Amino acid sequence: MSESNKYSLIIVGAGITGLSTAIAYAKNVDVFKNPVLLLEQNSIVGGMVTSFRRKGFLFDTAQIISDPIDLFNYFGINISLKKFQGYYVRIFLVKNGNTKEYRIPCGLDNFRESLVQEFPGEVKAINKFFSYSASMFDELKYLKLEPTIPDLIRILIKCPKTVINSKKTFKEYLKKFGFKDGRLEEIFDVFASFSGMPAGRAIAMMTVGAMNTSLIGSYCPEKGFIRLPLVLKKRSEELGCKVQTNTKVKKILVKNNKATGVMLDDGKILEANNVVTTADTKVAMKELVGLDIMKQVDKKYAEKANEVRMSSSAFIISLGLNSDVNLKEMGFDCGYNVITTEGDTFENFFKEFDRGEYKLDENEFHCAVICPSLTTGGKPVLIIRVVPMPMKNWKILRETDYSEYEIQKQKVADFYIDKVEKYLIPGLSNYIVYTNIATPATFERYIGTPTGSNYDMAPYPDNFGLKRLKTRTPIKGLFQPKFSHGIWPSMQAGLQVVDMLTNGKIMNGYSRYRGEKGT
Ligand SMILES: Cc1cc2nc3c(=O)[nH]c(=O)nc-3n(C[C@H](O)[C@H](O)[C@H](O)COP(=O)(O)OP(=O)(O)OC[C@H]3O[C@@H](n4cnc5c(N)ncnc54)[C@H](O)[C@@H]3O)c2cc1C
Structure with missing residues (x-):
């Protein structure tokens, strides 16, 4: 197969999104007949999730x-x-040189109870916030990535909280609960900051998701974060994917509005039926594809790619x-x-x-x-x-x-x-x-991100959800699943794109993985 340089799928970038895409594809497609190639410019996989050793010290990025x-x-x-026990976040609020410490305990109920104890005058608002947010988070499992009109109608019925809050920032969302003590907002702010944004900017939906997933369980690899991409790489290879490091993609090739493969830095051309890019979104659309080419296919998508705000x-x-x-x-x-x-x-x-x-x-x-x-x-x-x-x-x-x-x-x-x-x-x-x-x-x-952006597209309400640059690009066979607001979302993004490539085999078009039988 490699002699003909023709692949079923080429994935640009072996960070968490690229590796998850490879594994999900190999689990759903016979990759021995439909080969997959994962290309990574660095000498090691993992992208932003890595560890490095200096002078005997081991440092993690995540x-x-x-x-x-x-x-x-x-x-x-x-x-x-390791699963964090007890508390997993501490916040030190500094005022006039003095520090007040808040601990965010693991577990939703523990967190709610700790706030009730700390802010007894706010019990009603706190309880309302937690039950409303849990129910909104639960609604996310009904969202579809490419909803049809009937899907949209079903979403209106099944996801009322998500719909009402779809344009709200987390700060606007918090107003609904009538908190009187401003310190509560400062504590909740930490969940918006998980995606590198303050509550007044981050979309409520994403922050509520970050809060729920992290409170359900927060973990850390015992031997350093690099273990995660290394284990994902090993698994993708076991399943038959080919991972090639030290290989930079220079161009994503397009012919007759269809992705046909990639050109490497050294000029070598590799053909593919489908290309998934996990490189910086703007770089991928503006440089790897080329904005002119994208404009010819879909002017609006090209404009959006040019304007999208990075984190x-x-x-x-x-x-x-x-x-x-x-x-x-x-x-x-x-x-x-x-x-x-x-x-x-x-x-x-x-x-x-x-x-x-x-x-x-x-x-x-x-x-x-x-x-x-x-x-x-x-x-x-x-x-x-x-x-x-x-x-x-x-x-x-x-x-x-x-x-x-x-x-x-x-x-x-x-x-x-x-x-x-x-x-x-x-x-x-x-x-x-x-x-x-x-x-x-x-x-x-x-x-290779010119802004140094840590989370790709920033989760502003007008830059997120149905408003974000879509995973399925207007170029046939070209996808960019950059939902990279963390490791969990990046793994989900890998599943989402393979779901698209396999006509709903993993999640039946839903945006969130719902378990092996949960489609
Ligand atoms: C300092 C830091 C701390 C973080 N902490 C956490 C945390 O605690 N928890 C959490 O959930 N998330 C955390 N994140 C976010 C998380 O790391 C990212 O959301 C996630 O790793 C994004 O994965 P990705 O694969 O989409 O992108 P990336 O990790 O950026 O991977 C893209 C890959 O593509 C490669 N590439 C780019 N261009 C080319 C090309 N032309 N040819 C070939 N390869 C190319 C890159 O080298 C890279 O390896 C953190 C991020 C940073 C920066």
């Missing part, structure tokens, strides 16, 4: 996998996971610490810690981001702090993640003035290390023995 068990079972993979990038400080620090004793054995000043801090950061700027302000800061070594068991490490971070001049500095790039990186890192030291880990700087700093330019270089 922190939490929400509710993956059904999907792992479907894929037929086995991976040793923000991040600034990540990975710290290797000496063994004098006891992170477990300080409560770091959880998925995520957030330090934020009160009020509209996260939204204000996004206003700066809209202007292409970031600020280092002693009175307004926001970052996440994660400790993967308490799961992997390695030497102590701490990761400080700052979102949003614009590309600004990071890429230019990196390419033209590396020493200035290092100076600027260190300046931002020092600012945040200072905040973590002040509000979370006294004496932190004394423990640091190794520092690695990633900027949006790092993501640009590693993933």
Whole structure:
């Protein structure tokens, strides 16, 4: 087969979406007769989900996998996971130099009860919020990705809450419940931030989904996040898919409005009946396909591809610490810690981001702090993640003035290390023995996304759901399942696209996996 270079399916990119697509395809199509090729530009699969080792320290990029068990079972993979117990997120609200800590316990009921105890005057609103949100989340299983008119009518009947809230941001959605204490909104904000957006911007539907899936169960691979893509790769190969790393796709080839294959960086042409791209959406449509070609096929889709808003990038400080620090004793054995000043801090950061700027302000800061070594068991490490971070001049500095790039990186890192030291880990700087700093330019270089975007298309209400750039492109045989607001959604996206390719074999057109017999 490889001699003729003709494939049934070529997948561009071996991140979580690409690997999930390959496995789902191989489970539903005879890939020995209809071969699949997965092409990855990097030397290792996983894309944004990875781990890296430096000076004996093991660092992860990701922190939490929400509710993956059904999907792992479907894929037929086995991976040793730690399930976070007790609490999985801590929020440290800083006001006038003092810190108030909130713990988000695992389990929906536990979370609801903890809020009832903390805010006894808000019991009615809290209960209403949880029951309404659970019912809205349940409705998602009735949504179809490409609804027909009868489907739309059924959705109107079966999914009233989803329909009513389909244009609302999470902040607008919260108003419905009449919370009086603004701190509640700050706590709920953490679920919007799972997709790198504040509550006033992220669509309610997605945030409610993130809240429910992560509260049902939050997990972390015991041997580092890289285990997940490696296990997915192994499984896809067992099922007969071919995975080729160090192979960059230069062009997606189109003839008579139909995808015919890809051209590699070295000029080699590989033919395929179908192409699934999991590269940055804009890059895929504008550069790999070419906006002119897309315009000839469908002007509106081309315009949308050009205008679609990408999510923000991040600034990540990975710290290797000496063994004098006891992170477990300080409560770091959880998925995520957030330090934020009160009020509209996260939204204000996004206003700066809209202007292409970031600020280092002693009175307004926001970052996440994660400790993967308490799961992997390695030497102590701490990761400080700052979102949003614009590309600004990071890429230019990196390419033209590396020493200035290092100076600027260190300046931002020092600012945040200072905040973590002040509000979370006294004496932190004394423990640091190794520092690695990633900027949006790092993501640009590693993933090939010019904005350094971490979650592809941003989940604004007018950029999401039926409004997002559709998975089935107007070019026959070309698909782009970039629902990449996390690992769980990326795995779902792989199933969704194969469902399209196999006329509903996995989910019968529904957008969410409903179990082997749940179609
Ligand atoms: C720092 C960070 C932390 C995160 N933490 C979490 C978390 O805790 N939990 C969670 O659920 N989600 C998290 N996410 C989000 C999650 O990682 C992503 O949503 C998900 O991994 C997206 O997967 P993907 O396969 O769609 O995209 P990607 O991971 O971007 O994969 C695309 C792949 O395509 C390859 N590629 C691109 N162009 C080409 C080309 N021309 N030729 C060949 N290959 C190409 C890239 O190299 C890449 O490997 C995090 C993201 C980041 C950046």
